[in-house]
Amino acid sequence: MLMGSGTGILLVDKPAGVTSHDVVARARKARGTRKIGHAGTLDPMATGLLVLGIGPATRLLTYLVGLDKTYTATIRLGQSTDTDDADGQITARTDASGLAPDAIAAGVARLTGPIAQVPSRVSAIRVNGRRAYDLARAGESVELAAREVVISRFEVIAAREHDGCRDLDVVVDCSSGTYIRALARDLGADLGVGGHLIALRRTRVGPFAVSDAASVGDLAAATLRTPADVAVAVLPALAADADQARDLRQGKRVAGLAFDGPHAAAIAPDGALIGIVERRGTDIKSAMNMPEEPA
Structure with a gap:
């Protein structure tokens, strides 16, 4: 039987290639308790900050899930995929090398502030009791309603050309519930060339920063933040x-x-x-x- 190992909030820097639930499972083993929850997941390709509650501190997660967040990301303009990110299959290609910086800046501006965003069809949103990504992978039609989100910062910090594509390194401050994959998709659609996400890192959740997070190799020894x-x-x-x-x-x-x-x-x-x-x-x-x- 697993014995408890304290109570508090654990900040973890998730690596790429594992699911958030994999990280939770590792934390349960490392901390010797089954009672661990999270305040929001990251896709397998994404890295960055996961906020875990351990023991009775899981009760606090209700008050953390709605915090705003910061991401660094790379958006590839000129290619669309069926998942809106690099894990999917390319569905369309358009030469984006000729996009003017002013046109990109105008597209970014149109997606800054309060916007109505349709989540990616491979999101974890439930549709009639089933996850949207399960429906999509089963070949079923997925219709998701637009939701109001707030993009308080959407800034291009670097741009590169790559095989007819334009890669944009961006920083995004946004409200909870925002899908950065959808932001990449919508920017590409707005500019007429298609787009998808090729890299994503969550650097902040509310007042908590990834720079203060433990690696998955240090879960057992990591210090918990008190409730x-x-x-x-x-x-x-x-x-x-x-x-x-x-x-x-x-x-x-x-x-x-x-x-x-x-x-x-x-x-x-x-x-x-x-x-x-x-x-x-x-x-x-x-x-x-x-x-x-x-x-």
């Missing part, structure tokens, strides 16, 4: 006294505490995370409690 440190990094901090901490842990409403936003991280006098609280009229009440650490 309190993580919670106050993404939510307002709310200091509770001993009586308030006891009442919140017992599920009671507490008066006399105020905060901005829908949720806050309630912190006990010893610095531990009591839980995530929400307003109930003029009082507050725990929306999620963390188990109290043994003395």
